[in-house]
Amino acid sequence: MTYPMTFEQEAMWLQEQATEGDSVLLEAWVHRLRGALDVAALEWALTEVVRRQPTLRTRLLFDDDALVQVPADEPGPVLAHRSCRPDELDAELRRVVRTQLDLAEAPFRATLFELAADDFVLAIEFHHTAVDDWSYLVLNRELTEFYRARVEGRAPDLAPLTGHLGDFAVRRRAAGLDPAMLDRWRATLAGVSERDLLPLDRPRPEEPRQTGEQLGFDVPADLTAGVRRVARAARSTPFTVYAAAIFATLHGYTGESDLLIGVPVSRRGAAALDPLIGCLTDQMPVRLRLRPERSFLELVATTKQALTAAMADRDIPYAALLRTIGRSSYDGKPPLVQFSLVIDDAPRVPVDLPGIEATRLFVDPGTSKFDMALYLIRTGDDTLHGILEYADELFDRSTAAGVAGDFAGLLSAAVAAPDTTVTDLAGRRESR
CATH class of the missing domain: 3.30.559.10 (Chloramphenicol acetyltransferase-like domain)
Structure with missing residues (x-):
């Protein structure tokens, strides 16, 4: 067939x-x-x-x-x-x-x-x-x-x-792309900045090889518990809190308040798709206009609104969205999303073979899909393993380590005092 x-x-x-x-x-x-x-x-x-x-x-x-x-x-x-x-x-x-x-x-x-x-x-x-x-x-x-x-x-x-x-492919292609959703995406992404979200250690090559490296770090159980507390206070989700911390971290590097990151969106939906192995996720851009004088808790609320709006129009494939706004070519830099956030904090389903101790290993693929991508993966009951993947043509390892450390530090400070302003949490860095 x-x-x-x-x-x-x-x-x-x-x-x-x-x-x-x-x-x-x-x-x-x-x-x-x-x-x-x-x-x-x-x-x-x-x-x-x-x-x-x-x-x-x-x-x-x-x-x-x-x-x-x-x-x-x-x-x-x-x-x-x-x-x-x-x-x-x-x-x-x-x-x-x-x-x-x-x-x-x-x-x-x-x-x-x-x-x-x-x-x-x-x-x-x-x-x-x-x-x-x-x-x-x-x-x-x-x-x-x-x-x-x-x-x-x-x-x-x-x-x-x-x-x-x-x-699933037959049904989606028969349904076509919703013109109203495409119009909303055009409006959402109108005038989106092409400025680099992070200061580069080297100029972008004309023909990037998209090689990359990874560095790992842990988000301890007490910090993930704090993230859940803030999420409850904001009537939101832990994902939203982590995304807000990324927006604040990126703002701290350039002072930019109009920011965009990519997050994964699932199109499983129907119960019949849940037991299937297959790629049923896609990249979704989330644009946020940050108010640095406001508190982190207010930033979480704003991030929730941005995520909710994007999720409502998630049925537009990322590739079609890029074509719609005229950003489908690579041209030496990612066409839209430079920084991606992926969080895998669902309850673990371990490999549980009788008489066998199974341990997951993380292997660096040697590539980078974006300028940087942050993966937060559940490894224990409350612990997350963080992996920062970065384009080594653009960034030194020390720069990537600084970004990971700044994110973890800002998240910890925000969880401890969520009423603190974004300005006070992130500061402003003209360069690394």
Whole structure:
């Protein structure tokens, strides 16, 4: 069966065709597995996940003048197994997660590294056309259930899937783009600044390679608890508080009050889409006019309004929005969103294999989709792991570390005294 690509798949497929060098659309799911791993059961479990989830066996093609997705009837080989010395692991993981994927063949590659008889690392590289953050929760749940069923000698306990990404693409394309939503986006983004949000350490290259690096930090449990307190006081969400802190941090660098960041938006909605692995998220620009003389609590309220307004018109694909406002070409800098905020603080669905200690590993992909992107990922009951991804063609590592530190410091101060003005929290930095 052949289906049209989703709008998101189409935009990413076209981006890949125009990209030379490393792809910025590769995603890594990596876990260290310590214990008596049943390798055959793991391979069977992963094969069954691919059999169950059509997106993981779907090819993306330009066929007969159309961009289409074509699910294979059966999964092919899904897992490569190789020995690896512990001192070689970091280099091997970087190599695996940075190796190009051919979308005409498969949207993922899985490798099991054996470090010792009771020590393994499972690394799965995905193309972003096939996964979003929610997909990893689905993957963790299904891989766990299939593996447990195999080693326990029972049938897997998973409800049949009733949705399909191909059907979703057909419905959305039939519905078309709402002209009223497009008009509202034109009005929202009219006159948006093209000024850099952060002082650059180097001029932008004419032909950026979009290479990048990452640095990690933690948001401790007491700070996330404080964020929830402020969110309750503002009748808002923790995401809104983190976004407000980003706006205040960016204001502190340039003094700009008209600011725009990108946030992910999910288009799952229908219950039938929740159990699917697939890319059902897109980038959404959020524009905010900040009043620095007002309190952080008031900034949270303003951020809530901006997010709510953008969310109401989330059905416009980001690529279509860029075309609408005439910003679809790259031209040496991101066409609209320079800074992206991604928060994955949903309750964890761990990889829970019997007799196995599973630990998630974060591997730097060596690229950067934006000038900077901040990822906040739940790792414990209340702790978030922060990853700041930055374009190393533009910023030194010390600059990126300063941004991460300034964000964490401002957030901590704002949570402790949310009535403090943005000016007092952020100050103004003419340069780093």
